[in-house]
Amino acid sequence: MKDNRKIRAHLLGVGLDSDGEKRITQAEKFSIVGGTEETHEMMTETAIKTFEDLKRRGTELEEASPELLKDLINKNIPRK
Numbered sequence: 001m002k003d004n005r006k007i008r009a010h011l012l013g014v015g016l017d018s019d020g021e022k023r024i025t026q027a028e029k030f031s032i033v034g035g036t037e038e039t040h041e042m043m044t045e046t047a048i049k050t051f052e053d054l055k056r057r058g059t060e061l062e063e064a065s066p067e068l069l070k071d072l073i074n075k076n077i078p079r080k
Contacts, residue, residue: 010030011031014033015032015033015034046077053076
C-alpha cells in the first residue's frame, strides 16, 4: 500500500545567547528564536540566503540532503 502523506520540513534556529529581549522571526519554511540582536540577525540572514540558494538549485527543503543543507548554511554564515 502506497503512503500518500507529504513530507514537511521546517528549519529551526535557536540563539542561545541573550540580552533580555525576546526575538522571533518566522517564515514559511524556517523560524529563528532567541539570541541577541546580532546573533538573531546573523541567523536570519543565513537562513534567507540558504533558502535563496535552494531555490536557485530548484530544490525544496524537503528534498535537500543533510549534507547539502550543512554546506549551504556554512557558506551563508555572514563573516565579520
